[in-house]
Amino acid sequence: MAHGLESLVLRHTHRIPSPAGSAGQGATAARQFDATLATVGFKLSAELLERLSGLSEAAVVHIAKRTLRTVREMVGDHVRHNSYFIDFPANVPDTEEFWMRCVTKALADDSSRGNVLTQLTHGVLNLLSLPTYGRYQHTYEEMLAAQDELIASAGDRVTVLHLGRDLDEELTDLYLALAGSTTPLGEEHLGDLRILAERCALGPQPESIPVRENRAVVNQARLAAGADLMLDTVVDVLRLACALSGGDVTLQEPTRFKGFPRPVRRKLLAGLDAVVAANPAKLADVHAYREPFKRLGERLHPHEYPQWPYAADVFAVARGEKEARSFDSRVERLLDAHDILGAVRLLESAPGKLFRALDLLLRIAADEEEREAVVTAAVEVAPEVSGRVLLSVREHLLNRERASDHPRIFVNRRGRGWVAPDTRPPVPAAERDRLITALDAELRRRLPAPRRLLLDPDVLDVALPLSGEASTAGLGVLPRGSTSAVDGEHLRFFVHWKQAEKRTDYDLSALLLHSDYSTDSWLSYTSLRAVGGRHSGDVTEAPDGASEFIDLALERMRSTFVVPQVNIYAGEGFDEAEESFFGFMVRDGAQKGRPFEPRTVRMKSELRGVGRVALPLVFRREDDGRWSAKWLHLYLRGISSANRVEENQMSVSKVVRAFAEREYLTVRYLVELMSDGATAVELWDSETAVDEPVTYIGLERPEGLPADSQVVTLENLRDLIPG
Template sequence: MVHTLERLLVRHTLRLPAQPAAGGAGTQGAAAARQFDVALMSVGFKLSAELFAALSSYDAKTVTALAARTLTTVRELVGDHVRHNTYFVDFPANVPDTAAFWAECVDRALGNEVTRPGVLAQLRDGVVDLLSLPGYGRYQHRYEEMLAAHEELTASPGDRVTLLHLGGTLHDEAAALYLALAGSRTPLGEEHLADLAVLAQHHADGPQPEAIPVREHRAVVNRARLRAGVPLLADTVTDVLRLACALSGGDVGLLEPTRFRAPSRPHRRALLAALDAVVAGNPAKLADVPRHREAWKRLGERLHPHEYPQWPHAAEVFAVARGEREAPSLAGHVEDLLARNDVTGAAELLATAAPGVLFRSLDRLLRTAADDGRRDAVLAAAERAAPRVSGRVVLSVRDHIANRADGSGGSRSGPRRVFVNRRGAAWVTEDTRPTLPAEARERLVALLDAETLRRLDVPERLLVDPAVLDVALPLSGRAAAAGIGTLPRGSVSPVDGDLLRFFTYWKQSAHRTDHDLSALVLDADYDAVTWLSYTALSSVEGVHSGDITNAPDGASEFIELRLGAVRGDFVVPQVHVYSGEHFEAVEESFFGFMTRDADQGGAPFEPRTVRMKSDLRGPGRIALPLAFQRDEEGRWKARWLHLYLRGEPQENRVEENVLTFAVLLRGLVERTPLTVRHLTELMTGAGARTEPWDGRTVPDEPVTFIGLERPDGLPAGSRVITPENLRDLIPA
């Protein structure tokens, strides 16, 4: 378990915990630290000066063991823990024309006595199945042979160097990470929720965050608290339902139905006692039950509340679920008021009972209000309720309003709206909403900004890396996938280098699985220019590494683009499930990209050149991790998407979804997310002494630093915000 916690810390914080003191330090420890540093540089990492000094004081055996564990973790972070082979051994050189390659595969099959009859029969029918050809879709050489065909990578100043820093003791670091994840003000993705569950096993009965505002986090913590025998954290009946889902290994987000297991008697008693306490304290909480009526019915069959008369209020929950007792919901009251055109009454009710719901409903209420007087009443209710609304909701509404109709009939997001749910599934629909009056918009924006500023911890000195200003604030759980170098959805970051190389890797679990890497090139009007895929192996822009159609031992595909040769303004890499297991069913799948100088050489996969690698774990059968856009000055930037489309059950291909991709991309590109720039400008306006960081000069006094990576040598007492803990920037 110690090694598991250490691995979590490296993945989440890029920090190595301080090791227990041991004898035999000195030159042996320093020599081992230097060897560790050299090994890290081969995969794009490096020890910070402070960490190197600390490791040099340890004995060589301790450093060597730590190095072995850490190298395993960082290699997995960048995707270097697997072997990346290519179909074409010389890729990116000598990639053939697609039609010529297919003809060669047919010729080879005709030359084989075993396969000749079948191919001839297909030719007579006029259609040849590529998968039936022995030379198609399978590696034709060993991994070692592929490596031998490539020169060694030449070092470049542009290669990625990610610093590892020194942390505190393992216990202190793990406790701090637990508090950060459990108390996060924005929902964690599924991977980070699983990490929280591991940490909660050790810390659920110790110090806790001041609040656990996200209900999914509370469910994970409650599962650990239940097993540790400490009181549960539950103030709604839905908290108990989420805990029951967690105990059964189900979805604590309540998006997917859970197959409830029969809980042990102690767990059954704990769940019923918690329900009884919630309802006894506030019977109005029963109004939450109808939202998940079917889940409550199924849970009741496992809990048998009638066997526990000492908790009568718990039985009321299941009576409501079965329809034997009425429990009018707040939403029902609001809808009744709106049906009677009582917008002011609806706003007042929500301001008192559910201020967060009021803020999420402001657009609708302001549109429904028929005159300035009622709009003023809605905004007045919002102003009174604002102090009781979470910071994430305040910023989410600010983000929504910034992309809303501008009062002159135009819309920043165009005539279509893009929706993205909590799991990254996306869809598009027409925007038929009327515009909001300019005066109402301005008053609401002023309210939201004032409320955000009131809660911000404004530092005396703020040091900001300009590259982080266009990073979107992580206001949703699936805003960014797990991995390295990933940024929240909507973020924009610069891309340097002559060559841009995408890669995907997958390993099937039980069935033959074919994932296809493709890249679509669009012009400024979002019309298709060309694409690269297994059906188009080469173009002016670049080349594809070849189609692999079976991955029992894992498989990789690559696309390399020469950025100077791209004829369009957008490049949209994507991964399609052509056949077999989807992204959540395979044993492993991930996507990433590398950048290189034109003369660097190297193997198809070089960890030092990896800029981003993210797991592919989402709904649907088409993944859109990010897109690349050329700006007006000709510079390329990455625009982060983290989206999944439903696609077809089989045979998804880039050329059949061009229109869908174009419409979706247009909606996202023309939308302006709320970014780090918004908060830094508020801080500056409130008196923070803000300075841009030049990438070299380290301040001599503690600062608040916001950037893409933690600089080496920041003074003790500095507060550091990077993508790994960007959620900490969201005010409470």
């Protein structure tokens, strides 16, 4: 269990909790540990290396084994990455030549000849019926022997592991950070919070838990520990019931409620009763979740507990036996009557709802007086709106000055994306500009005045993580909408999957687009070679795990966009497979090496969405010839089987255009507000002298910062979002 907790801290913070063990002469073992880490793209900080050197050799070896296991998994090196073509990317044949080679071998095989001849007679051939197609024809060891050794490069990734504090302190701080996050967590981090809450439920708690899903997870742990629950809406109780049933606390997917023990039923009913007794208007919240509340009532048996009549009212509203007018219905009634001023007055009592309705109100306002009332109300209530909503509206307005010929992108909380024409008229310019000025002023007021501000310039174009669903768990993963430079001569992306119960075939492909988003060509199992690109070959089952790669010589690419995608051709979905992840590597031309080299991995992210086509990111050739990546983290619906890049090129092209033309709020925006001319911003480099605590914002924590410095990196970027 301790190893699992240390691994959790390492994944989130890139810190190894202060090592415990007997003192000794561990310097040699520590240096060997550091050298081994370098092979997977990691290194020990000077402070951590010194600490380990003072421990016994046995203690260092023990820590090294645990750490290496975790970092290998972080980068995707915990599995064996074989390639169908043994010396990929060299000697990849033309597609037709390869297929004919497979047919020739099948005809030479007595066991398959008859079946193949029958198919050829009918003019259609199933590639899966060919014995040598889709299955590795060599072992992993044979593939390694056929590859030249990787030549080290100064451009290889180096991720520094730092010395942490005591394990209990690290776990408490991580719990407080996740539980008190101002933005929703992704599914993986929500699972980590559940582990931490079980340990920390009776210890220090955040000042507030603004995200309701986080509160449900914490309440589940508090209920088990016998602590008081944190409830202030009836929906808090519904989310808690979902958590207790192993269901979806985001309420996006239906939960099958289990039978609850009597003590748990009493806790849930008492919680509902207390919330409604304190504010009967909270009954109106039931309407949005009537069906789940009806099913929950069947499990809680409120009629058995007459001492909690307000709890019974909740289920009466759900069944339609008791009236409780919802706030939204009152707003809709006013809007249906074209009473904009009345709707604004009502919405002023719910500032968050007012801000979410600003676009609609400004578009349907009949005259300047009504638009003025909308803007004035928004400016007055802005201090009461959460920072995340303010930033979301600010980003929304950034994209609402244009005419409506641009596509509109929609993404739900599970990462499912789709595009539709934007038929809305632009937001009136004068009101839009006033709102932007007011939002900037309010956000500037909330941001702390930093100490000396040191900035890694590579973080400036990282999009603000306004939702945990805008990213995925992994290494080097940036939030949706972020842009990052791609340096190197060769770009290689990969997918690895392992089926759980049935044959599963994922196809790594790349759609190559012109600057106008029209199709140039593609790389896939049906097109193994393109200008500057090579596909590693199709693998059609993964009982022991399988990998596919695409290698691109960037200087030879003629396309403007390269869109890697993972298509589910057959079998289990991304959230059903035992394991599935995507990533990309960057190499210099002379580096050679195996198809998968962990020290060249720039990003590795989990694939766990619900669609049948995954779009992790898109690469773009800029006007100066350099390449950049824009992060998507999207899943398209696709079809139930046989998804192929050829069939989805139109839908993918529309998605790429929508994202390429959308503007995102980035770290640059907050830094400009934070500094506001009063604080000097210094760009960090390894020669920067630091002798007092600073505020540092960057992709990773550098060495040499004073202990009391405020450090914001990818792991805690959400801390930049003001409350």
